[in-house]
Amino acid sequence: MIAGRGMTVPGKDLIATGRGILQSIADRGHPIGRATGDRGYAASAKPEDYQIPLRRLGYKIYTDYRDNQLGKQEGYAGAIQVEGAFYCPSMPKKLIEATIDYRAGAIDHKTWRLRIKERRQYVLRAKEKPDAAGRVPMMCPARGPGATVSCPLVTGGCGKADDAKTTIYDPPEEKKRDSICKNASSVSFPIEAAAKFIQDVPYGSDEWTNVYPTDRNTIEGHNGFLKDGSFEAIADGTRRRIRGYGGQYLLLGILVVAGNLRKLQAFRDEMLEGTAEQRQLRRDRKLAARERRKTRRTGSHPGTTSHS
Numbered sequence: 001m002i003a004g005r006g007m008t009v010p011g012k013d014l015i016a017t018g019r020g021i022l023q024s025i026a027d028r029g030h031p032i033g034r035a036t037g038d039r040g041y042a043a044s045a046k047p048e049d050y051q052i053p054l055r056r057l058g059y060k061i062y063t064d065y066r067d068n069q070l071g072k073q074e075g076y077a078g079a080i081q082v083e084g085a086f087y088c089p090s091m092p093k094k095l096i097e098a099t100i101d102y103r104a105g106a107i108d109h110k111t112w113r114l115r116i117k118e119r120r121q122y123v124l125r126a127k128e129k130p131d132a133a134g135r136v137p138m139m140c141p142a143r144g145p146g147a148t149v150s151c152p153l154v155t156g157g158c159g160k161a162d163d164a165k166t167t168i169y170d171p172p173e174e175k176k177r178d179s180i181c182k183n184a185s186s187v188s189f190p191i192e193a194a195a196k197f198i199q200d201v202p203y204g205s206d207e208w209t210n211v212y213p214t215d216r217n218t219i220e221g222h223n224g225f226l227k228d229g230s231f232e233a234i235a236d237g238t239r240r241r242i243r244g245y246g247g248q249y250l251l252l253g254i255l256v257v258a259g260n261l262r263k264l265q266a267f268r269d270e271m272l273e274g275t276a277e278q279r280q281l282r283r284d285r286k287l288a289a290r291e292r293r294k295t296r297r298t299g300s301h302p303g304t305t306s307h308s
Contacts, residue, residue, distance in 0.1 A: 001264075004024045004025045005253070005256055006020055007249055007252065015041065015044070015050050019049065023057065026058070034059065034061075035060065035061050038216065039064055039065070039066055043065055047195035051195045051196065051198060056191065062199055062200070062201070062208065063084075063199055065083060065099075067100075067103060070083060070097075070099045071096055071099070071100050075194060076193035076194055077178050077180045077189065079180045080096070081194040082096050083197065084203050085198075085203070086194070087119065087141075088168070090122070090171050098112055098115035099116075116202065116203075119202060120205075121148045121149055121165075122141055123148075124139060124180070125138065125141065127144075127185075133190070133191065134190065135188050136189050137187065137189075138188075139186045143184070147165060149165055149167070150168065151168040153171045153177070226256065226259045231258070231262060234252060
């Protein structure tokens with residue numbers, strides 16, 4: 001269902017319009033979910049104009065990146081940020097540059113996905129949910145009961161061998177260590193920390209791969225649905241013969257509502273149709289009801305003959 005809309009000159013005020021639509025949806029009390037968009041949104045926006053306001057509202061951002069936004073971009077407290085997530089600064093270069101290599105054709109798709117999976121060993125973990133200001137306490141992957149790496153800065157040496165953990169042999173030198181390598185518990189990450197590229201699941205992961213393309217296809221499907229010439233045809237200006245921005249905005253709003261009603265009707269019809277077994281059951285019930293009505297009219301019972 002379409003819960004919000006905006007109208008602007010193509011390619012102009014795209015970020016402000018998108019943010020305004022999502023703000024309106026939240027203000028009207030609708031459920032807040034994912035904010036998924038192509039590279040024209042999060043990848044192009046300033047974090048103070050898009051990412052931070054939406055995350056404050058509770059939206060989860062899903063985005064793709066341009067080629068110059070891949071690999072290590074920003075960081076905080078000694079952690080590095082790679083394609084939307086914070087990682088241990090000792091994560092190997094081949095994992096940091098996995099997507100760069102894939103887009104350049106240096107590795108195949110299977111190798112890229114395997115390296116994306118390997119990154120999970122080095123990702124920082126949230127100790128708690130964000131507070132009212134959006135701050136999140138983050139833990140080094142070598143600390144806590146859910147540790148995924150074994151680091152000499154934590155164990156005080158090579159530590160006990162553990163096949164379930166990835167061993168770090170080259171931690172940052174002492175003069176280069178920041179709080180993520182020094183604090184024994186966690187480090188508070190503000191909502192502004194590397195906010196430009198942040199998203200809620202690791203880029204290229206199974207969850208991202210399942211969600212992002214589906215959302216993008218849904219968006220394009222909605223556009224095509226409303227442009228259908230047999231129904232709303234919002235791309236056909238000849239069907240909105242009225243002058244002025246206000247009039248066009250009103251008529252387009254009516255057409256979007258009509259499109260939503262058409263979707264609801266199609267959904268209802270599909271639910272009523274059901275499975276083959278459900279359709280047969282409905283037919284059987286109709287036949288039985290027809291026989292009962294016939295019985296009441298004739299005074300006979302199904303399968304018997306009436307005699308006068």
